[in-house]
Amino acid sequence: MNVILIAVIVLGLIGLIAAVVLFIISHKFAVHEDPRIGEVSAVLPQANCGGCGYPGCSGFAVACVNAADEGSLEGKLCPVGGQPVMEKVASILGMAVEASAPKVAVVRCNGTCEFRPRIAAFDGALSCRVQNMTGLGETACGYGCLGCGDCIRACKFDAIHMNQETGLPEVDEEKCTACGACSKACPRGIIEIRLKGPKNRRVVVLCNNKDKGAIANRACKASCIGCGKCVTVCKFEAIHVENNLAYINPEACKLCRKCEEVCPKQAIHAINFPPRKPKPVVDSPDKANTDAVSTKEPANETKSQVAVEQPVAALSSNSQSSNQQP
Amino acid sequence: MKTFKIGGVHPAENKLSATSPIREAGLPKQAVFSMCQHIGAPAKPVVKRGDVVKVGTLLGEAGGFVSAPIYSSVSGKVSKVDVALDASGTRRPAVFIDVEGDEWEENIDRSPDLVKLADRPELDSKAIIEKIKNAGIVGMGGATFPCHVKLSPPPGSKADCVIINAVECEPYLTADHRLMLEHPDEILVGVDLIMKAVDVTKGYIGIENNKPDAIALMKEKAQAYPNIEIIPLKVKYPQGGEKQLIDAVVNRQVPAPPAIPINVGAIVQNVGTAFAIYQAVMKNKPLIDRVITVTGKSVKQPSNLLARLGTPFQQLVDECGGLPEDTGKIIGGGPMMGKALLNLEVPMTKGSSGLLIMNEKEARRSEPSPCIRCAKCVSACPMGLEPYLLSTLSDLQDWEKVEANDVTSCIECGSCQFTCPSNRPLLDMIRVGKTTVMGIIRNRSAKK
Numbered sequence: 001m002n003v004i005l006i007a008v009i010v011l012g013l014i015g016l017i018a019a020v021v022l023f024i025i026s027h028k029f030a031v032h033e034d035p036r037i038g039e040v041s042a043v044l045p046q047a048n049c050g051g052c053g054y055p056g057c058s059g060f061a062v063a064c065v066n067a068a069d070e071g072s073l074e075g076k077l078c079p080v081g082g083q084p085v086m087e088k089v090a091s092i093l094g095m096a097v098e099a100s101a102p103k104v105a106v107v108r109c110n111g112t113c114e115f116r117p118r119i120a121a122f123d124g125a126l127s128c129r130v131q132n133m134t135g136l137g138e139t140a141c142g143y144g145c146l147g148c149g150d151c152i153r154a155c156k157f158d159a160i161h162m163n164q165e166t167g168l169p170e171v172d173e174e175k176c177t178a179c180g181a182c183s184k185a186c187p188r189g190i191i192e193i194r195l196k197g198p199k200n201r202r203v204v205v206l207c208n209n210k211d212k213g214a215i216a217n218r219a220c221k222a223s224c225i226g227c228g229k230c231v232t233v234c235k236f237e238a239i240h241v242e243n244n245l246a247y248i249n250p251e252a253c254k255l256c257r258k259c260e261e262v263c264p265k266q267a268i269h270a271i272n273f274p275p276r277k278p279k280p281v282v283d284s285p286d287k288a289n290t291d292a293v294s295t296k297e298p299a300n301e302t303k304s305q306v307a308v309e310q311p312v313a314a315l316s317s318n319s320q321s322s323n324q325q326p
Numbered sequence: 327m328k329t330f331k332i333g334g335v336h337p338a339e340n341k342l343s344a345t346s347p348i349r350e351a352g353l354p355k356q357a358v359f360s361m362c363q364h365i366g367a368p369a370k371p372v373v374k375r376g377d378v379v380k381v382g383t384l385l386g387e388a389g390g391f392v393s394a395p396i397y398s399s400v401s402g403k404v405s406k407v408d409v410a411l412d413a414s415g416t417r418r419p420a421v422f423i424d425v426e427g428d429e430w431e432e433n434i435d436r437s438p439d440l441v442k443l444a445d446r447p448e449l450d451s452k453a454i455i456e457k458i459k460n461a462g463i464v465g466m467g468g469a470t471f472p473c474h475v476k477l478s479p480p481p482g483s484k485a486d487c488v489i490i491n492a493v494e495c496e497p498y499l500t501a502d503h504r505l506m507l508e509h510p511d512e513i514l515v516g517v518d519l520i521m522k523a524v525d526v527t528k529g530y531i532g533i534e535n536n537k538p539d540a541i542a543l544m545k546e547k548a549q550a551y552p553n554i555e556i557i558p559l560k561v562k563y564p565q566g567g568e569k570q571l572i573d574a575v576v577n578r579q580v581p582a583p584p585a586i587p588i589n590v591g592a593i594v595q596n597v598g599t600a601f602a603i604y605q606a607v608m609k610n611k612p613l614i615d616r617v618i619t620v621t622g623k624s625v626k627q628p629s630n631l632l633a634r635l636g637t638p639f640q641q642l643v644d645e646c647g648g649l650p651e652d653t654g655k656i657i658g659g660g661p662m663m664g665k666a667l668l669n670l671e672v673p674m675t676k677g678s679s680g681l682l683i684m685n686e687k688e689a690r691r692s693e694p695s696p697c698i699r700c701a702k703c704v705s706a707c708p709m710g711l712e713p714y715l716l717s718t719l720s721d722l723q724d725w726e727k728v729e730a731n732d733v734t735s736c737i738e739c740g741s742c743q744f745t746c747p748s749n750r751p752l753l754d755m756i757r758v759g760k761t762t763v764m765g766i767i768r769n770r771s772a773k774k
Contacts, residue, residue, distance in 0.1 A: 120668050123691045125751035127721075129758045135415020136668060142417065211417070215409075 036068075036092060037061045043088040044078060049156045051079040051179025068093035079103065079193075080157075080177040102196045103178035105160065105171045107151075109190050110206040110267065111144040112166035116220040132187040140219035143209040145169070145190055154185035173200065195250040200272045203253055203260060205230075207267045210243040217265070224267040230259035327535065329560035330570040333708040335741045337497050337563055337662065339536055343621050343628035344500045348508055350632045351645055353425055357400045357636030358673040359385050360412045361419045364464040365471050366392035371421055377404045382431035382612055385421045388459075394472045394676075395462040396421075399614035399634035401429040413658040413675065415668050423636070434611045440511050441608040443518045454523040454607055461606030462613045462676075466598030467491060467566065468659055470677035473599055476588075477523050485524050485593045489575050490517055490531040492540070492597040493559060493566040496660025499680040501617040502597045504630045506533070506540040509601055510547040516600030517554055519607050524593055529554040531597070532575045534561045563662060564739035568594045570708050583734045598679075613676060618642065622683030624650035633674055639681055640670040654689030657682040662740045692749040703742035703752060709735045713742035717752040720759030725766060728759040734767070736760050 040061040048056040090097035128150040136142045147167045159175035183191040209216040213225035226244030238252035260268045361369040369386030379398045386396040402425040410420035459474035494502040535558045545556045569580045578590040605611040621628040626647025657664040703713040719728045743753040
């Protein structure tokens with residue numbers, strides 16, 4: 001009995017002393033955290049994707065509170081939560097938030113297996129980063145999608161998937177939060193985080209090829225050759241050609257789709273538009289353009305056929321023709 | 327017998343072309359000269375379309391100190407100055423020449439007479455280095471580092487020995503082996519020139535003992551050169567790595583980068599470079615050709631060709647019996663460190679030591695399976711790194727940790743991947759990590 005009593009008293013005393021020590025320490029060394037950080041954290045999506053540019057949601061909460069203390073929430077955006085979440089954050093911090101347009105990831109490459117024949121086979125580690133170090137990769141385009149799916153593995157929202165038929169990743173616009181993880185993962189910088197546009201409609205150059213027209217044309221049937229026709233036709237000065245590649249500024253674009261019509265390589269795509277009504281008037285220039293393209297096609301087709309049978313021979317014929325070009 | 331201490335592997339040697347003498351390859355119809363045949367700044371083209379050039383005419387001048395000029399190896403007309411695919415699969419500026427005849431610049435001495443250093447007493451260190459620089463000589467082992475830079479050590483460091491790399495540890499390749507058998511005197515004069523250029527009195531030539539005929543011949547010829555010693559080495563890959571060779575021959579260990587061999591007093595040059603230096607200094611011949619091994623199990627005539635730079639690989643393959651039907655992969659260089667080529671139209675460059683044709687069965691990579699933690703890669707790594715860890719960290723893109731684990735020491739020899747029983751693509755990932763970390767380090771030093 002005595003033994004039990006001693007044990008209880010001793011343990012009780014130890015517990016008491018420890019409690020007093022812990023109480024003093026917790027008061028003396030308490031880290032004062034702004035209560036707003038916790039509140040802001042609570043309304044964030046907790047996806048910890050890093051799309052805002054800060055390490056995780058708590059990092060973003062701290063940044064928001066600091067920014068509010070400095071007077072403005074400008075430039076702070078949670079791409080996952082979007083406008084509703086930012087409004088909640090702003091109301092907690094007693095700030096106004098500017099309206100921000102929703103964005104989406106756009107894969108700027110339309111070099112499908114059909115348009116862009118493979119000239120070599122890559123058998124190294126299945127990673128775009130590794131394949132990018134081999135120079136061109138499997139096709140003659142040194143700027144296009146490598147198709148190993150680094151972007152797919154980077155996506156935390158299951159919003160980007162490989163289309164097995166085209167060999168290109170496709171973005172699920174419903175799920176995409178524009179966090180930018182795929183854009184960072186792509187070693188060739190093909191994926192752009194772009195304004196979603198009114199009614200999700202947008203006009204985009206689906207090509208990233210910065211080679212000269214002749215080289216780009218040989219590498220892929222759907223490549224931008226930097227001809228500048230779209231620049232001429234655009235009334236809103238929304239398009240410019242830099243490094244042989246056209247870029248449509250989404251803020252200036254009025255979605256008139258003129259550029260889409262004149263593009264001789266069909267590299268400009270209008271996304272989420274209803275199907276066009278047939279226009280008999282525009283038919284003739286369109287035809288001329290498609291003719292111009294189709295005259296080049298046979299050569300490409302034979303190349304792709306040979307490429308399947310005997311890669312090396314196909315390659316040699318390919319670059320021989322490139323050597324002869326002035 | 328001497329060898330390096332840490333790691334190493336022994337792949338099957340497959341020196342198929344060891345007994346075939348060097349023969350001259352024919353002239354190409356069109357030669358393509360990439361302006362990036364070396365490490366460092368690209369050369370600047372100095373010719374334009376329509377210019378008539380001879381063998382030995384300057385095509386591109388050096389683009390900086392760490393750079394090398396490019397000379398024409400053929401005579402003819404410049405058809406265009408454009409971009410061309412090089413062996414690494416990138417488009418680079420290049421000069422295209424349509425070949426007509428074979429006219430040489432007059433100042434090149436084409437006679438086979440041997441000129442010794444004693445015959446040219448006016449040559450001092452400065453003059454030799456200047457000639458090497460102007461001849462566009464780069465490391466011929468494959469690294470293509472401009473030779474004159476290595477021979478001009480930074481102030482404060484002084485070499486005390488020159489080591490000639492005649493190891494040829496890559497399987498299949500025999501270009502250096504044949505060069506030693508057929509031009510031993512020229513090589514020894516070349517070594518003498520290097521020693522004079524950097525003012526040292528001791529030279530070593532390291533040769534692996536799978537070339538007993540070369541060792542015997544070089545030993546016999548070297549008797550006339552008391553300062554040059556022939557060191558037979560135990561066969562082990564990657565003995566031809568600069569740091570491994572220094573360890574094997576003079577037992578000195580080069581610390582991790584940014585330390586370089588000169589910090590331990592050694593200068594390493596390839597045996598092919600020594601030969602090119604002899605030709606440049608004594609014969610006034612710029613670097614316009616080199617010996618290349620065209621080999622492979624399915625190749626009809628595995629050969630060593632003396633080919634002009636700029637010759638498309640297709641022609642070299644044709645001279646060795648054509649491309650076999652079951653070709654799966656064509657590798658520029660040896661099987662361990664070489665790079666698979668995109669096509670055969672790629673022209674030969676200063677660093678092309680071999681062309682290996684693998685059949686489909688050999689070329690196929692086995693399916694990778696999970697790491698079983700056997701640590702074979704750790705014991706194989708000649709730099710004492712942990713390849714499995716570097717590879718995983720690179721895959722996770724944890725660049726800080728990749729850097730902390732000394733990825734910059736990696737010499738990309740591929741021993742880890744060779745030895746891995748799970749066929750993991752270790753080097754593929756490590757190379758990504760190394761390139762990224764090097765970029766980060768460059769950015770950091772640029773900011774400072």
